[in-house]
Amino acid sequence: MHDPIAELLAAHFPAESRKTLPSMESVAMDMAGLRRLVREGCYHAALELTGRFLSAHGQGLGQAGQPSLHTHKTLQMWGARLALLVVMQQFREAEVEMEAFGELVNPDLFYQYHTHNYPDKTGSMVPFSMRLLHAQLPVLTGNHQLSLDRLCQLQHTCHQVLSEVRRGYLPFVTEPLTPEDQQVAETLWMERLTRVKFCLANTLVAMQDYLLAVEVYEGLLEELPGLRSQLLSVMGRLHLTLGDLPSAQTLFSLAEDRDEKEEGEEERMVRTHINQGLVNVFLCHWQLAKDSFESALQLEPTNTTLKNNIAVCTFYQGYLKECIRELEGVVRWSPPSSLQPALLTNLTATYDLESSSAHSKKLSFLPLLGQHVGEGFPLSSLGLR
Amino acid sequence: MEGSVPQQHLLGLKVMRLTKPMLSYAVPVLGEPWDMLGTTLEENLSQDIRSPRDLPACSTGETLRLPMSFGLIFLGETFNGFISVHNDSQDVAKDVAVKVELLTPSHRHLLLSEPPLPQLDPSACEERIISHEVKELGEHSLICTASYMVFATGEEMLLRKFFKFGVAKPLDVKTKFMNIEEDILLEVQIQNATPTHMFLDTVTFDPSAGFRAQDLNTIRTNNSEVSVFGKDNLLPPRNIRQHLYKLTPLGPLQTSGVVSNVQVGKMDIVWRSRFGERGRIQTGQLKATLPPLPQLKVTVVESPGTVSLERPFRITLRVHNGSGGPMRLRSVLEKHPGAGILWTGVTGKVHNELPAGGSMDMVVSLLPVLPGLQSFSPLLFVDVLSNQKKYHFNKLGQVFVEIQPPETLSSA
Numbered sequence A: 001m002h003d004p005i006a007e008l009l010a011a012h013f014p015a016e017s018r019k020t021l022p023s024m025e026s027v028a029m030d031m032a033g034l035r036r037l038v039r040e041g042c043y044h045a046a047l048e049l050t051g052r053f054l055s056a057h058g059q060g061l062g063q064a065g066q067p068s069l070h071t072h073k074t075l076q077m078w079g080a081r082l083a084l085l086v087v088m089q090q091f092r093e094a095e096v097e098m099e100a101f102g103e104l105v106n107p108d109l110f111y112q113y114h115t116h117n118y119p120d121k122t123g124s125m126v127p128f129s130m131r132l133l134h135a136q137l138p139v140l141t142g143n144h145q146l147s148l149d150r151l152c153q154l155q156h157t158c159h160q161v162l163s164e165v166r167r168g169y170l171p172f173v174t175e176p177l178t179p180e181d182q183q184v185a186e187t188l189w190m191e192r193l194t195r196v197k198f199c200l201a202n203t204l205v206a207m208q209d210y211l212l213a214v215e216v217y218e219g220l221l222e223e224l225p226g227l228r229s230q231l232l233s234v235m236g237r238l239h240l241t242l243g244d245l246p247s248a249q250t251l252f253s254l255a256e257d258r259d260e261k262e263e264g265e266e267e268r269m270v271r272t273h274i275n276q277g278l279v280n281v282f283l284c285h286w287q288l289a290k291d292s293f294e295s296a297l298q299l300e301p302t303n304t305t306l307k308n309n310i311a312v313c314t315f316y317q318g319y320l321k322e323c324i325r326e327l328e329g330v331v332r333w334s335p336p337s338s339l340q341p342a343l344l345t346n347l348t349a350t351y352d353l354e355s356s357s358a359h360s361k362k363l364s365f366l367p368l369l370g371q372h373v374g375e376g377f378p379l380s381s382l383g384l385r
Numbered sequence B: 001m002e003g004s005v006p007q008q009h010l011l012g013l014k015v016m017r018l019t020k021p022m023l024s025y026a027v028p029v030l031g032e033p034w035d036m037l038g039t040t041l042e043e044n045l046s047q048d049i050r051s052p053r054d055l056p057a058c059s060t061g062e063t064l065r066l067p068m069s070f071g072l073i074f075l076g077e078t079f080n081g082f083i084s085v086h087n088d089s090q091d092v093a094k095d096v097a098v099k100v101e102l103l104t105p106s107h108r109h110l111l112l113s114e115p116p117l118p119q120l121d122p123s124a125c126e127e128r129i130i131s132h133e134v135k136e137l138g139e140h141s142l143i144c145t146a147s148y149m150v151f152a153t154g155e156e157m158l159l160r161k162f163f164k165f166g167v168a169k170p171l172d173v174k175t176k177f178m179n180i181e182e183d184i185l186l187e188v189q190i191q192n193a194t195p196t197h198m199f200l201d202t203v204t205f206d207p208s209a210g211f212r213a214q215d216l217n218t219i220r221t222n223n224s225e226v227s228v229f230g231k232d233n234l235l236p237p238r239n240i241r242q243h244l245y246k247l248t249p250l251g252p253l254q255t256s257g258v259v260s261n262v263q264v265g266k267m268d269i270v271w272r273s274r275f276g277e278r279g280r281i282q283t284g285q286l287k288a289t290l291p292p293l294p295q296l297k298v299t300v301v302e303s304p305g306t307v308s309l310e311r312p313f314r315i316t317l318r319v320h321n322g323s324g325g326p327m328r329l330r331s332v333l334e335k336h337p338g339a340g341i342l343w344t345g346v347t348g349k350v351h352n353e354l355p356a357g358g359s360m361d362m363v364v365s366l367l368p369v370l371p372g373l374q375s376f377s378p379l380l381f382v383d384v385l386s387n388q389k390k391y392h393f394n395k396l397g398q399v400f401v402e403i404q405p406p407e408t409l410s411s412a
Helices: A004-012 A031-039 A043-056 A072-087 A091-099 A128-140 A144-167 A179-206 A210-223 A225-242 A245-256 A265-282 A286-299 A304-316 A320-333 A341-354 A358-363 A366-372 B040-046 B406-411
Strands: B011-017 B022-025 B060-065 B078-087 B093-103 B108-113 B117-120 B125-133 B138-150 B156-168 B171-180 B183-192 B198-207 B211-215 B218-221 B224-227 B240-249 B259-273 B277-282 B286-290 B296-302 B306-308 B313-321 B327-333 B341-344 B349-354 B359-368 B372-375 B379-383 B389-393 B398-402
Touching: A004 A366, A031 A043, A031 B040, A043 A072, A072 A091, A072 A128, A072 B040, A091 A128, A128 A144, A128 A179, A144 A179, A179 A210, A210 A225, A225 A245, A225 A265, A225 B022, A225 B060, A245 A265, A265 A286, A265 A304, A265 B060, A286 A304, A304 A320, A304 A341, A304 B060, A320 A341, A320 B125, A341 A358, A341 B011, A341 B060, A341 B078, B011 B093, B011 B138, B011 B156, B078 B093, B078 B117, B078 B138, B093 B125, B108 B125, B171 B259, B171 B286, B183 B198, B183 B259, B183 B286, B198 B211, B198 B240, B211 B259, B296 B379, B296 B389, B349 B359
Parallel strands: B306 B398
Antiparallel strands: B011 B078, B022 B060, B078 B125, B093 B108, B093 B117, B093 B138, B138 B156, B171 B183, B183 B240, B198 B259, B211 B240, B218 B224, B259 B277, B259 B286, B296 B313, B313 B359, B327 B349, B327 B379, B341 B359, B372 B398, B379 B389
C-alpha cells in the first residue's frame, strides 16, 4: 500500500501513529469499495483498485494494443481511474492513459459493436464525465488549444442532443421519449452543458484569457439564476486579477443585490465582505481588507478561507511572526477540516522566510497529517525539498 | 530569492519580493451520480478552500495565496520586498544593524538603514518591508548587509547578501507627428510589452508651456462622451492602442523658417495589472518639427457643403496677416481652365490695410458650373505695400454640386 505520509512519518517520527485507513484489500473491488476509498482520501489505494480491476478484465497497464473487450463497466472504471490521476495531479500519466482512447470515437467504444453483450443498446459507452475529462486534460499539460477544441465540440454535441430531446427523441433511439423521460433528459443535458461551460471558463482562465472567461460566466448567469451572486463574484475576481477595478466593483455591487432566491441574508453578507476585502487587497489597504474579512468572520466563525486571508493581510502589513502564529492557529484549530493544502502552502512560504530551519518546521506537521488525513493528501503543499 | 547561511554566521538573512497575492485555484473533476466514483471527488473538493464555495465546478477561488516566485518587474512599478534577519544559532547577537541598498545601472539607493537593534536572541527574527519605485531599466542588485557582534566572543561580524533582478520595459511608446497648419496632430502608439493584461488607469498628454492639448480619443454622442477604445481600458499582452491629441501653440512660436525639436509635452501613463500591481511611466519631452507659418493665410470659415448646379452661393473667407508688417491686399479672382466653380463679382478690388497679425473676413460669391465634387477656383492676393508680392491660393476647398431635381426645375 502506497502511503507517502506514512513513509515520511516513519522516517522522521517513528513513534507517531498513522490513522487507520482502508486499503485496496480491505474494501470490495466494486463501486462501493472504490467510493469508500475516495471518501477517506485514499486516492493511491483507489487508483490501485482501478488498476487491479482493469487487469482482471484484460486491460490496463502494459495491455495497450492487446485485444480486449470494453464493457460498460470497464469504461466506467477507466473514467474513475483517469479522474483519480487528475485529482492526484498526475497529469502526464493521465494523458498517456487517455491516449489509448483516441478521440473517443473508436467503434469498440459503442454498444452496437458488442451486440452479443448488449443486444438492445445503441450509443457510446464512454461516460460523460470521462468525455469532459478528455477535454479538460490537455490544458493541464499545457495544450490549451486542444482543450478548447474538444470542449467546443462537446458543447456542440450537448446542443445537438438537446435539440433532439426537445423534438422528443434521443440520438441512436428510434422510439420517441415519453413526456417524463423527455423532461429528465432535458434537465440532464442542460446540466451537462453547464458543466462543459464551466470547464470552458476554467480553460480560458488557465490561458489567461480572462475576458472570454467572463463572457462564458455571463452566459451561465442565465442558466443558473440560483448562483447569480456567486457567479458575479467570480467574474469580479477575474477582473481584479486583470487589474480592472471599475469592472470588478460593478460586478461586486451587482452581486450584492438582494435576489428573491432562497439564499440566506447571512451568506450574502459574508460574500459582500469577502468581495470588499479583495478590493482592499487590490488597493493595498491591508488593514481595511482585514476589517472586511473580520466582519465576515463574525458571521461565520469557522470559515478557514477568511482566517487565511486575514493572515495573508497581516503578512503584507509586515508582521511575519504574527502571520505565522495566525496560520498555525488555523491549521491546528480543527483537523481534519482545517488541514487545508492552501493554508499549508502559505504557512510553509512564511517559514522559508522566517528561519533557516524551515524544513523541520514543515516536517512538524506530519504527525497531525498522519492522524487525520488520507494518503491522497497533497504533500507538495508542505513545500518539502 | 533566498540565501543560504554560511556556517560561521549566527544570523541568516532572507528576502522575498512582495508581489500582490494571488487567488487560489482548484482543478475540478466533475462526476455524475451513476459514475463509478459518483460525486465523491466533487464532495471532497467542496471541503477544499482552494475551490470557491458553492461553485465546485469553477477553478477560481477566493482564498489568497502568497507569491511563490520573484516574477517579472517592469519600469514604473514598485519593488516591494520583505527582508527577514533571523538568529539561527544558540548564541546571542548584539548590535544588529541591517542596511539595504539598491544598486541600479546609474544610482545607489539606500532603502533601509536603522539604528542597530540592541540584541537578537536565538531563533528570534526581525523583519522589515522595503519599497522602491523602479525608475531604471536593466540589472538591479539588492545589497543587504547585517552587521552584528557575537555576544559570546565579542567578534564583529558582517553578513552580506546580493540579490539580482532585471527590470524590463512595460510599454513600447512610439510617436508620430502631423502638421495641420499651425496645429500639430500627435499620434501616440502604446504597446503592452508585458505578458499580462494592463488596465490603463489614465493615459494623458501633458503639454509643455507653449501648447494647449486637446484629447481626441472620445466620441461625443447624445451629450455623453464615449472612449474610442470601448468600455474597458484593458490592453492585453502585445496589443497596441493609438491615442490622438491635437496640439495648438499658445503664442507665436513659429517664425518664417522650419523649427525643429520643439518640446511639445510628455505622455503620462498609469496602469494596473496582476491583482492591482500599479505602475506609472512618463515619457521624456516629445519633440516636434514645426513648418514655417505662412505670411498670409486664407481659410474658408463659412461654406455650404452641398450646392445646386448653376445656382450662385456665397462663402466667407478669413484672411490673416501672419507677416511682420502691415499689408494692403488686392484680391484677384482667377479662372482655372476647366474649373467647376467660378467666382462671380468684382476682381482686382483693393482692401483696407491689414495690420500685422490682423484678420479680415470677406464674402465672395461663386457659381457652380459642373456637377460633382468641385474645387473652388484659385484666388490670388497681391500685397501692394511690399512690391506687389503675390500669394496664390489654389486649394481653398471643395463643395458637392448637385444637379437640381426636375420637379424643382418645373416649379421654378
